[in-house]
Amino acid sequence: MRANRFGDVRDAALTLFAKLGYHGASMKDIASALRMRAPSLYNHVVGKQELLRDIVVGTHELADRELRAAIESATDIADQLRRAAEVHVRFHTRNPREWRVASREFVHLDEPARSQVRRMRHELEHLMIDIIERGVAAKRFRVASPKLAAYAIFRMTAGVGQWYRPEGDFSDNEIAFCFGDFALRVVGIDGERAARERRGATAAPRGTQRS
Amino acid sequence: MRANRFGDVRDAALTLFAKLGYHGASMKDIASALRMRAPSLYNHVVGKQELLRDIVVGTHELADRELRAAIESATDIADQLRRAAEVHVRFHTRNPREWRVASREFVHLDEPARSQVRRMRHELEHLMIDIIERGVAAKRFRVASPKLAAYAIFRMTAGVGQWYRPEGDFSDNEIAFCFGDFALRVVGIDGERAARERRGATAAPRGTQRS
DNA sequence: CCTACCGATCGGTAGG
DNA sequence: CCTACCGATCGGTAGG
Numbered sequence: 001m002r003a004n005r006f007g008d009v010r011d012a013a014l015t016l017f018a019k020l021g022y023h024g025a026s027m028k029d030i031a032s033a034l035r036m037r038a039p040s041l042y043n044h045v046v047g048k049q050e051l052l053r054d055i056v057v058g059t060h061e062l063a064d065r066e067l068r069a070a071i072e073s074a075t076d077i078a079d080q081l082r083r084a085a086e087v088h089v090r091f092h093t094r095n096p097r098e099w100r101v102a103s104r105e106f107v108h109l110d111e112p113a114r115s116q117v118r119r120m121r122h123e124l125e126h127l128m129i130d131i132i133e134r135g136v137a138a139k140r141f142r143v144a145s146p147k148l149a150a151y152a153i154f155r156m157t158a159g160v161g162q163w164y165r166p167e168g169d170f171s172d173n174e175i176a177f178c179f180g181d182f183a184l185r186v187v188g189i190d191g192e193r194a195a196r197e198r199r200g201a202t203a204a205p206r207g208t209q210r211s
Numbered sequence: 212m213r214a215n216r217f218g219d220v221r222d223a224a225l226t227l228f229a230k231l232g233y234h235g236a237s238m239k240d241i242a243s244a245l246r247m248r249a250p251s252l253y254n255h256v257v258g259k260q261e262l263l264r265d266i267v268v269g270t271h272e273l274a275d276r277e278l279r280a281a282i283e284s285a286t287d288i289a290d291q292l293r294r295a296a297e298v299h300v301r302f303h304t305r306n307p308r309e310w311r312v313a314s315r316e317f318v319h320l321d322e323p324a325r326s327q328v329r330r331m332r333h334e335l336e337h338l339m340i341d342i343i344e345r346g347v348a349a350k351r352f353r354v355a356s357p358k359l360a361a362y363a364i365f366r367m368t369a370g371v372g373q374w375y376r377p378e379g380d381f382s383d384n385e386i387a388f389c390f391g392d393f394a395l396r397v398v399g400i401d402g403e404r405a406a407r408e409r410r411g412a413t414a415a416p417r418g419t420q421r422s
Numbered sequence: 423c424c425t426a427c428c429g430a431t432c433g434g435t436a437g438g
Numbered sequence: 439c440c441t442a443c444c445g446a447t448c449g450g451t452a453g454g
Contacts, residue, residue, distance in 0.1 A: 023234035024319060027433060039434075040439050048433065104315055108235060142403065144389045148381065151374060152367040152393050159366030170359065178355045182363050185396040192353065193399070238449060250450075251423050259449065 005044040008034060013051040018097035022052055022105040052105060053113045059095065059102040060120040066091050067127050077135040078189055084131060085157055085183035086176040092161035093172040099161050128154055132187060142188035153183045216255040219245060224262040229308035233263055233316040263316060264324045270306065270313040271331040277302050278338050288346040289400055295342060296368055296394035297387040303372035304383040310372050339365055343398060353399035364394045 012033040016025035027048055028038040045051060070087035074080045092099055106117045128150040135141030143149040157179055164175065184191055223244040227236035238259055239249040256262060281298035285291045303310055317328045339361040346352030354360040368390055375386065395402055 020318070021232055021234060021315075023232060023432095026431080028431085037440065039436095039441085042434070043439075104232075107231070144385075144392070145381070148386065148389050149393070151370060152390065155370030155373075156363040156367040159362060159369075162366075163362060170356070174355075175359065178359050179363065181355070182360070182397050185399065185401075186393050188396065188401060188404070190396075190399060190401065234448095237447080239447085248424065250425085250452095253450070254423075 009041055009044050010051060010054060013048075014055055014097050014101060017052065017055065017101045017105055022048075022101075022108045049110055052101070053109060055098060056102045056106045056109060056117055057113065057120075059098040060117060060124065062095070063088075063091055063099075064120065064124055064127075067124065071127065071131065077131065077138055077140050078184060081131050081135065081141075081153075081183055081187065082180040084128065085153060086180040088154075088157045089160050089176040089179045090172055092158055093164045093166075093175065096161035096164065099158060103158070125150060125154060135187060140189070143186070149186055152186055156182065220252055220255050221262060221265060224259075225266055225308050225312060228263065228266065228312045228316055233259075233312075233319045260321055263312070264320060266309060267313045267317045267320060267328055268324065268331075270309040271328060271335065273306070274299075274302055274310075275331065275335055275338075278335065282338065282342065288342065288349055288351050289395060292342050292346065292352075292364075292394055292398065293391040293402075295339065296364060297391040299365075299368045300371050300387040300390045301383055303369055304375045304386065307372035307375065310369065314369070336361060336365060346398060351400070354397070360397055363397055367393065 009030065012030045013025070016029050016033065019025070020029070026038075027041055030051075031038040031041050034041075066087050067084055070083040071080050074083055102117075106114065106121075109117060129146050132141055132143060132146035132149050136143060136146055141149075160175060160179065164170075164172070166172075170178075181191055220241065223241045224236070227240050227244065230236070231240070237249075238252055241262075242249040242252050245252075277298050278295055281294040282291050285294055313328075317325065317332075320328060340357055343352055343354065343357035343360050347354060347357055352360075371386060371390065375381075375383070377383075381389075392402055
């Protein structure tokens with residue numbers, strides 16, 4: 001088996017940056033996790049900054065790619081928002097360390113990487129804002145502000161990475177479905193209620209749907 | 212005017228911990244912000260840890276107090292949730308540095324403070340979970356899981372502190388009202404829709420919502 | 423409030 | 439992959 005040493009160092013750095021922060025984790029800590037001495041790391045890595053940059057930039061690229069794919073996978077605007085939320089939840093259940101480092105430690109990047117990442121963050125946010133603006137324009141969504149709704153949805157899905165545990169009470173799919181519903185509810189669409197009304201059976205007061 | 216030196220040092224530490232992280236900000240940085248030399252700080256402060264502990268514990272206590280007051284200010288379960296969300300948003304617009312440090316840097320607290328803060332966090336979360344569980348029990352709220360809904364609401368409101376600017380497009384009250392609506396929507400209550408129905412007038416096609 | 427100074431640890435290099 | 443070592447900086451103390 002051929003070992004990918006850079007990948008090993010990156011992974012150890014990822015775990016330690018996520019746990020202790022960029023400045024809280026030392027190169028010695030990273031080396032110890034790999035049963036090495038600190039100077040040996042430099043055979044595989046340019047320096048501590050490069051590790052941070054690789055993690056932060058790579059994570060933003062991945063999030064951007066997945067979110068775009070989710071949006072492009074549907075044509076209906078409500079489906080797009082639901083899939084975007086679902087995919088984003090799964091992104092956070094699968095990459096909790098990555099997102100924690102990307103969001104908390106990017107301020108410690110040297111320029112020009114820091115500015116680059118800031119732009120990537122804004123682009124990511126705008127993917128969500130754009131969906132909601134289109135939904136509002138099409139009179140499907142009702143929100144006081146697409147921007148505030150986008151921020152709300154982004155933060156609540158990102159939060160999943162902080163408490164999700166694979167062995168916990170909920171599977172990643174259950175959480176994704178649940179937060180997909182939450183996202184739609186935030187923009188004024190209640191899927192369950194609509195489904196109940198379609199079935200027609202329940203004693204739902206009429207005219208409860210949208211304006 | 213009598214200067215509160217501990218308060219000054221705490222405030223400078225708060226700003227710098229929020230910006231650079233606990234390990235990213237040095238005692239020398241804090242002293243520089245106050246036009247002092249680092250050793251002079253120790254006339255007012257026991258040490259760096261004490262500053263972090265004071266900030267993190269104090270912030271959790273404040274959040275807990277405000278959230279309890281909001282819940283006790285109403286009897287109707289939907290009003291309780293709305294007020295809790297509104298108050299929590301204002302807490303974050305007013306204490307962005309505090310919450311950032313409290314949530315990101317508490318891992319760097321020495322024991323037993325770290326465990327104490329972890330308990331305080333769980334208590335805070337349970338205030339929100341309890342509201343939602345009561346709302347579900349009373350058949351007012353509809354959610355797949357009160358816990359997931361509480362997490363979602365908590366994170367989206369906490370996120371406000373990261374982008375809110377006093378000179379920005381929205382006042383803290385506008386944001387609070389908006390997120391109060393979002394919180395109710397997440398648990399399946401749409402305030403605007405209900406109000407519109409009470410007025411009754413609009414020509415709403417029935418059952419038009421979602422696929 | 424200061425200067426002078428402490429031991430420890432930081433990221434990183436030299437050289438093998 | 440290692441040992442030996444670099445200058446810089448860390449939180450904090452001594453002493454005034």
